[in-house]
Amino acid sequence: MPSRTIRARDRPVFGVDVQSGDVRGDSPSYALVVLDPVDGDDPDVPDADGPLARVTRDVVSRRKLGRLIEDREPLYVATDNAYELAADKGALVGFLRSLPDGTRLVQVTGGERPEPLSRVASRHGIPYGKEPMKEAEAAARIAAANVGHEVTAFTDETRVKVSRGRSTGKGGWSQDRYTRRIHGNVKKRSRQVESKLGDSNLEYEREITKKYGGYANAVFTIEARPEDIPISNSRAGDVRVEVERERRDGIEYEPLVKRRDRVIVGIDPGTTTAAAVVGLDGTVHALYSSRTADPAEVTEWIVEQGRPIIVAADVEPMPETVEKFRRSFDAAGWRPTTDLPVDEKLHRTRDASYDNDHERDALAAALYAHDDHADQFDRITAKTPPRLDRGAVIAGVVAGGGSVEAVIEDLRDDPSDDGGDDGEPEADPTEPDRTEEEETIRRLRERVDRLESHTAELESELSAREERVTELEAELEEAKREERVEARSRRIVSRLERETDRLERERDEARETVSTLERKVESLKELWKLDHSNFADVAAGNGLVSVKVVEQFTLGAIDAADEAYGLAAGDVVYLRDASGAGRRTAERLADTDPRAVIRDGNLSDVADQVLFDHGIPVVPVAAVSVREVDELAVASEEELIAATDDWESWAERRRRDEKAERLDRIISEHRAGTTLPETEE
Numbered sequence: 161m162p163s164r165t166i167r168a169r170d171r172p173v174f175g176v177d178v179q180s181g182d183v184r185g186d187s188p189s190y191a192l193v194v195l196d197p198v199d200g201d202d203p204d205v206p207d208a209d210g211p212l213a214r215v216t217r218d219v220v221s222r223r224k225l226g227r228l229i230e231d232r233e234p235l236y237v238a239t240d241n242a243y244e245l246a247a248d249k250g251a252l253v254g255f256l257r258s259l260p261d262g263t264r265l266v267q268v269t270g271g272e273r274p275e276p277l278s279r280v281a282s283r284h285g286i287p288y289g290k291e292p293m294k295e296a297e298a299a300a301r302i303a304a305a306n307v308g309h310e311v312t313a314f315t316d317e318t319r320v321k322v323s324r325g326r327s328t329g330k331g332g333w334s335q336d337r338y339t340r341r342i343h344g345n346v347k348k349r350s351r352q353v354e355s356k357l358g359d360s361n362l363e364y365e366r367e368i369t370k371k372y373g374g375y376a377n378a379v380f381t382i383e384a385r386p387e388d389i390p391i392s393n394s395r396a397g398d399v400r401v402e403v404e405r406e407r408r409d410g411i412e413y414e415p416l417v418k419r420r421d422r423v424i425v426g427i428d429p430g431t432t433t434a435a436a437v438v439g440l441d442g443t444v445h446a447l448y449s450s451r452t453a454d455p456a457e458v459t460e461w462i463v464e465q466g467r468p469i470i471v472a473a474d475v476e477p478m479p480e481t482v483e484k485f486r487r488s489f490d491a492a493g494w495r496p497t498t499d500l501p502v503d504e505k506l507h508r509t510r511d512a513s514y515d516n517d518h519e520r521d522a523l524a525a526a527l528y529a530h531d532d533h534a535d536q537f538d539r540i541t542a543k544t545p546p547r548l549d550r551g552a553v554i555a556g557v558v559a560g561g562g563s564v565e566a567v568i569e570d571l572r573d574d575p576s577d578d579g580g581d582d583g584e585p586e587a588d589p590t591e592p593d594r595t596e597e598e599e600t601i602r603r604l605r606e607r608v609d610r611l612e613s614h615t616a617e618l619e620s621e622l623s624a625r626e627e628r629v630t631e632l633e634a635e636l637e638e639a640k641r642e643e644r645v646e647a648r649s650r651r652i653v654s655r656l657e658r659e660t661d662r663l664e665r666e667r668d669e670a671r672e673t674v675s676t677l678e679r680k681v682e683s684l685k686e687l688w689k690l691d692h693s694n695f696a697d698v699a700a701g702n703g704l705v706s707v708k709v710v711e712q713f714t715l716g717a718i719d720a721a722d723e724a725y726g727l728a729a730g731d732v733v734y735l736r737d738a739s740g741a742g743r744r745t746a747e748r749l750a751d752t753d754p755r756a757v758i759r760d761g762n763l764s765d766v767a768d769q770v771l772f773d774h775g776i777p778v779v780p781v782a783a784v785s786v787r788e789v790d791e792l793a794v795a796s797e798e799e800l801i802a803a804t805d806d807w808e809s810w811a812e813r814r815r816r817d818e819k820a821e822r823l824d825r826i827i828s829e830h831r832a833g834t835t836l837p838e839t840e841e
Contacts, residue, residue: 171235171262172196174228175300176245177292179219184247190225191292192218193300194232213304217293226258233260238303240269240277240295242311242411249411253313261387264416268299268308271413275443280307283441309413314405318386322350323377325400340373345398347374353401356390357382381406421445422551423466424533425491426526427473429481433458434518437465438526440537440554444512447519454625455481455618459488469559472529474500474521488614492559494529533558540564680724705800707734707758707786707793710749713741713767718748729753732800734786734793738763746770756804758784758795772811779803 173195181188195213220228229237239245242265246252256265269277281288281298284307288298302308324346328339350368357364357380364382368375382389386403394401421439428434434449435458446465448458462468462485471486472494473479478486486493505524514520537554543564544553548571556567710721713735721727731754738759746767749757756777763771763778771778783803786795 170197172232173213173300173304174232174234174237175296175298175303176225176237176239177296177299178244179292183244187221189219189221191296192220192225192228193293193297194218194228194234195300195304215297217297219293229263230258230260234263236264236266236300236303238266238268238299238308240267240299241274242267252311252411253407256311256313261385265311266303266308266416267311267413268302271309271415279443283439283443303416306416309415311411311413313408313411315408316383316385317406318382318384318389319404319406320353320380320382320389320391321377321402321404322346322353322375322380323400323402325395325398336372339371342398343371343374343376345374346377349399349401350375350378353378353380353391360388360390362389421466422469422555424470424472424526424529425462425465425468425485425489426522426524426529427458427471427482427485428518428521428525429479430518432516432518433481434516434522435462436519436523436526437462438523438530439466440530440551442527442530442534444523444527447514447523449516449519449522454622455484459485462489467555469555470494470529470533472525474505474525474528484614484617490559494525494532496528500524500528544568703797704794705732705797707732707795709734709736709788709793712737713739713745713749713763715745715748718745722752727752727754730755732756732758732795734758734760734781734795736760738767740764741767743767743770750774750776756800756807758786772814775811777804777807777811779807 175193175195177191179189179191194216196216198214237245237259242252245265246255259265267274269275269280277295277298278288280302284302284305286298286301286305288294324342326342328342354366362382362384364380367379367381369377386405389403391401391403393403423445424438424440426436426438432449432451433453433455434447436447437445439445448461450457453461468489468491470493471482471489471491473482474496476495476498478493478495483493500521505520508527509520509523512523514523536558540554540557541550544550545568548568552571553564553567556562556570557564560567562570708721708725708727708731710733711717718727727733729752731752733749733752733754733756735757738761741764743766747770750771754776756779757771758779758781760781768778779800780803783806784795784799786793
């Protein structure tokens with residue numbers, strides 16, 4: 161870490177890590193490391209070769225940490241995780257609000273997706289250990305190098321409110337004068353605040369609430385942080401001044417400085433332009449994709465991420481658009497020997513998160529470029545002295561084309577050079593020596609020429625794109641017109657198809673009805689034949705009788721038979737399954753007044769009693785031969801009469817038995833009734 165970073169400061173840097181306890185519990189303790197800047201010739205600083213800072217280490221409570229921050233007003237409070245200082249988002253906002261003006265909370269491991277503290281420390285050459293005190297010191301030294309993200313819940317706008325410091329309540333006879341005095345003092349103080357803001361050249365917006373005699377309040381919204389405003393919280397007599405930063409919707413992480421590391425950039429051009437930035441250690445820094453951005457916007461985004469030394473593509477040959485980016489950065493180019501297959505790109509980017517295939521392709525190009533140069537980077541790093549910037553040496557060798565020794569020598573000769581932002585070649589020794597200003601002018605002119613050439617290329621490309629946009633807009637209008645015509649046609653066709661479907665459904669229903677009626681007519685014809693002795697055996701005088709079949713002894717089966725061929729008085733009914741019937745079913749059959757019932761199976765006791773009470777003969781199918789022809793059936797008249805006579809004889813005996821049983825029951829009940837009083841006596 162360059163020593164000039166800390167020597168330029170006059171405020172300390174705090175590094176904090178949890179020593180013991182839980183931040184969500186009671187009384188956590190913190191390992192605190194304080195870096196105080198000192199002069200280079202301070203005899204109390206032993207490591208003159210390292211960062212020029214006096215280091216203080218201590219273990220403090222949360223309360224003491226707050227007091228130290230308030231007393232010392234450090235530039236940064238650095239930690240590897242902001243939520244080690246607060247239990248949740250609300251508590252973190254409260255902690256940020258309590259920080260003094262100018263003190264920033266810094267998460268040194270990154271923003272929304274932090275990386276391990278050990279990796280960050282290693283990348284910046286800072287000692288690291290797993291003990292809380294060593295982690296706190298590493299965080300402080302990393303933040304002192306302006307590495308990390310500021311954790312903020314506030315915008316850069318500040319709200320200054322000047323209002324009444326006391327109530328204008330009841331004041332008796334002097335109420336008007338009392339109120340007028342308070343409002344007049346608020347107005348006077350508001351004008352003083354406005355004057356100070358104007359003297360400081362600060363932009364602001366003012367909202368005033370006028371009241372009797374002056375102002376009830378005045379609110380100033382200023383585009384600046386509280387530490388940049390010459391006004392502080394105060395309360396004096398009738399007037400109160402409150403200074404408060406505007407809240408954000410949530411917690412945000414803002415880099416302390418824009419990334420200027422040497423990086424490898426992968427670019428995937430096309431309708432959607434994507435770019436990926438990878439560090440020299442293979443760490444993925446950022447991804448970008450847009451359908452509307454032009455090359456200038458992409459270039460600006462890449463410049464914000466770092467200084468490219470390699471620009472990579474995932475196809476062979478390198479697309480012209482990627483080549484233009486490479487030339488604009490004076491970077492080395494990389495492309496595969498053949499187009500990278502999709503499965504290899506998926507495998508290489510498996511540990512990274514990206515939003516679309518374009519970002520994946522750009523990232524794969526950057527990572528494969530890093531893999532191809534990794535051994536070269538290691539060799540250059542091994543030859544680079546500790547004092548020199550490794551990235552600057554790698555950039556000079558890879559992008560500048562020089563040898564490691566030559567680049568190191570150039571960097572030693574010009575310590576102010578950070579590694580050649582522009583990648584200029586070495587000066588010709590035959591040219592006359594230039595002053596520092598002349599050399600600066602030469603470099604700037606060459607840069608201007610390069611940028612002008614790049615601008616001309618971009619303008620030419622922009623003109624071509626505008627023409628293409630005009631063509632595409634005309635094609636789009638024509639396509640929209642054709643789409644409208646086609647949409648109208650589709651609506652008409654859809655309506656006709658719905659009408660056709662409806663008519664087909666009605667046709668199918670009519671056909672089904674016709675088929676049902678035809679079957680019913682056929683059944684009725686067959687019954688008519690039986691009733692009119694047209695059946696062969698009946699016509700021949702063979703003594704057959706028609707039988708109407710009921711599939712089951714249920715209400716539904718009886719109704720179905722009645723609907724199919726009608727059940728009338730005097731019919732012979734054949735119960736194909738006589739079991740399971742109840743009283744209602746038996747009464748429904750009895751209501752048709754059949755001549756006889758032929759059963760297959762046993763009747764229930766209830767059904768048997770109902771049919772017996774109605775005097776309907778019930779004979780088993782074994783006693784009467786039933787012959788079925790399709791849906792019709794016939795039985796022998798002779799067998800039916802014989803079976804019916806047998807049933808009548810059996811019924812007569814059953815009636816006599818039931819009558820005798822009733823008489824016995826009546827006699828028994830009478831006897832029981834006459835003897836009951838004697839029993840009671």
